Amino acid sequence: MTCLVAETEELAQARRLVFLALLIAVAVTVHTVESLLPTPVPWLRLGLSNVITVIALYLYGGRAAWSVSLMRVGLGALLLGRLFSPGFWLALSGCLVATSAMVLLYRWAGPRMSPIGISAAGAAGHAFGQILAARLLVVQHAAIWQIFPLFLLFTIGSGVLTGWVAAMVLEQIAKHPIFQKGKIEKVCDETP
Amino acid sequence: MKLPWSYMTVGDWLVITVLIVFAVAGMAWVAGAPVGSRLVVSDGDRICFTATLDQHRTVELEGPLGRTRLVIDNQGARITGSPCPRKSCMTMGPARQTGDLLACVPNRILVRIDGERKKDSPYDLLSR
Amino acid sequence: MPWNRPLILGLLIALLALTWWRLQPQADEVRRSQFMMGTVVEILAQGEDPSALDEAVTAAFAEMARLDRLLSSHRQESDISRLSLSETGLTVATETAEVIALGLQVARRSAGAFDLTLGRLKTLWALDSDSPQVPSLAAITATLDDLGPEALMLSGRMVRKANPALQVDLGGIAKGYAVDRGIAVLKEHGVTAAAINAGGDMYLLGQRLERPWRIGIQHPRQPNAVLVTVQVSDRAVVTSGDYERFFEQNGKRYHHLFDPKSGFPAQGCRSVTIVAESVALADALATAVFVLGPLSGLEMLKGYSGAEGMIVAADGRLYASDGWAAYQVEP
Structure with a gap:
């Protein structure tokens, strides 16, 4: 068996697809489990599934992050039977703003930001998106913005927390040979 | 870690x-x-006094019969003195929610709370 | 994965469109109050065009002021004052005749518990004066002579008095009628959601921001408490209570809802709330039921298919008509 460059490319593509599928599966699971846990206030969740979005962003870039976050919201809503319910629109709006914030910040700042900062920005975007949707769809008056600062403060905390988890996971993943370009080629070379 | x-x-x-x-x-x-609420006093036609609700003060309002005393504190606004015969305005409990009304019909003093309506308000109007 | 780019774009556009759509028809409201008919009349109209709303509210106030001039017992030139002064009766305006017809109908069906001819009795008790007192029994019985639903007769626009001394007092139904007409004017101006509240006589037109209007009903003994909340749309809500106008003498409460049979304040209830299709009817029924007391009151309400009521009896117990539950919001 020979190992051509083209094949390596194909392999990398397939690996990427499999990994992305895996990440989406994990994100949907985490999202669903987290939705089922009791919370003191309906909106206050840690947003652990954002860990996966951040990982996808760092491993495969903006498009991957978009796929993970959108699939998470869509599949999560399907699983919980909340598709097109007010809660779904809140989640979708939060996810759109959060992912935009993270992807843009990542693109602009790149290595100058660690997953923690990206995640904090995403969490803030998530809070904003949710309140925006709530203002438009559920509550319909401006008073709702009065809770935004407190919500934002909480969400920055949870963003740092999830970013920290993402940073640790990414550190572990990065040690694996398949994420180290040189090593993979070496592995390939050694297979006759 | x-x-x-x-x-x-x-x-x-x-x-x-x-x-x-x-x-x-x-x-x-x-x-x-402010809690989003302002207090507006009118004589039925014109607004003669406004204030925010986030303060403690006493105001004397001049009406055709004399002075009506209005107190604003952390409970809301209340009429504590009135020259009218029945004094029913003084029993009209504190007004604090948007839309709440205190009225002294004889002395033509109308106190209303204006502002954005709170979402948790259990009712729009009070039947009494 | 280039397929997701149009998807994201689509979603963002959908969100923007949703935002734009929600922000466009900014539901506006006009809230105005005026002193009128011995109370404060408040009109709250909702719609999309503030200037049209303003115009509608002004027209409604004007109509109500016109009716006040016709029906007030405090104005010398009103139909009611002229009627009270006249010896045998006179021809009144169509509106006045309409109110009297309604009052006489409720008077008949409540076996005289509701009475339009209590003017003299109310003057005697002088509840609105500085220092009201319980009148002497003799004075009370004197005013009760020749009263009752038969003392006033209506044919067309012609009102006849059986007794020259008879004083007509429309009580709340004039206020209620004015509110009904105010609502009609708002409707003519294209208003679909509004509330008019004339010192407790209220009508709720349409909906309050996409849900029915919620009306808190005053607790008859706790000044700042709400007893129950009802949800209504296109209905009148009127509460009559012994706490509205009263004085106390020797530890006893004397209020403004008189029993025409005794000439004293009725004893059966603390408060009565009626939900009905017109404010004038709701007001008349609230007074009638209050005077009749809980049991006979509920019995009489059965004769009015569109009206439902809730009663707080003198002992604090709650009574409600069969259809009341449909309005009440679970606390």
Whole structure:
């Protein structure tokens, strides 16, 4: 068996697809489990599934992050039977703003930001998106913005927390040979 | 396990600081702003006095019969003195919610709370 | 994965469109109050065009002021004052005749518990004066002579008095009628959601921001408490209570809802709330039921298919008509 460059490319593509599928599966699971846990206030969740979005962003870039976050919201809503319910629109709006914030910040700042900062920005975007949707769809008056600062403060905390988890996971993943370009080629070379 | 700070870059600190400053400023703004409610006194045709509800003060309002005393405190606004015969305005409990009304018909004093309506208000109008 | 780019774009556009759509028809409201008919009349109209709303509210106030001039017992030139002064009766305006017809109908069906001819009795008790007192029994019985639903007769626009001394007092139904007409004017101006509240006589037109209007009903003994909340749309809500106008003498409460049979304040209830299709009817029924007391009151309400009521009896117990539950919001 020979190992051509083209094949390596194909392999990398397939690996990427499999990994992305895996990440989406994990994100949907985490999202669903987290939705089922009791919370003191309906909106206050840690947003652990954002860990996966951040990982996808760092491993495969903006498009991957978009796929993970959108699939998470869509599949999560399907699983919980909340598709097109007010809660779904809140989640979708939060996810759109959060992912935009993270992807843009990542693109602009790149290595100058660690997953923690990206995640904090995403969490803030998530809070904003949710309140925006709530203002438009559920509550319909401006008073709702009065809770935004407190919500934002909480969400920055949870963003740092999830970013920290993402940073640790990414550190572990990065040690694996398949994420180290040189090593993979070496592995390939050694297979006759 | 490495602590979060060991991962964080200058950019992270910057972003997080900006967000926290924004949140704290927002909280200060929310706390400092009036509860969204203003008190408006009219004589039926013209507005003769307005005030925010986030203060403690006593106002003497001049009507055709004499002076009606209006007290604003943390419970809302109340009429504590009136020259009218029945004094029913003084029993009309504190007004604090948007839409609440205190009225002294004989002395033509109409006190109303204006502002954005709270979502948790259990009713729109009171039948009494 | 280039397929997701149009998807994201689509979603963002959908969100923007949703935002734009929600922000466009900014539901506006106009809230105005005026002193009128011895009370404060408040009109709250909702719609999309503030200037049209303003115009509608002004027209409604004007109509109500016109009716006040016709029906007030405090104005010398009103139909009611002229009727009270006249010896045998006179021809009144169509509106006045309409109110009297309704009052006489409720008077008949409540076996005289509701009475339009209590003017003299109310003057005697002088509840609105500085220092009201319980009148002497003799004075009370004197005013009750020749009263009752038969003392006033209506044919067309012609009102006849059986007794020259008879004083007509429309009580709340004039206020209620004015509110009904105010609502009609708002409707003519294209208003679909509004509330008019004339010192407790209220009508709720349409909906309050996409849900029915919620009306808190005053607790008859706790000044700042709400007893129950009802949800209504296109209905009148009127509460009559012994706490509205009263004085106390020797530890006893004397209020403004008189029993025409005794000439004293009725004893059966603390408060009665009626939900009905017109405010004038709701007001008349609230007074009638209050005077009749809980049991006979509920019995009489059965004769009015569109009206439902809730009663707080003198002992604090709650009574409600069969259809009341449909309005009440679970606390």
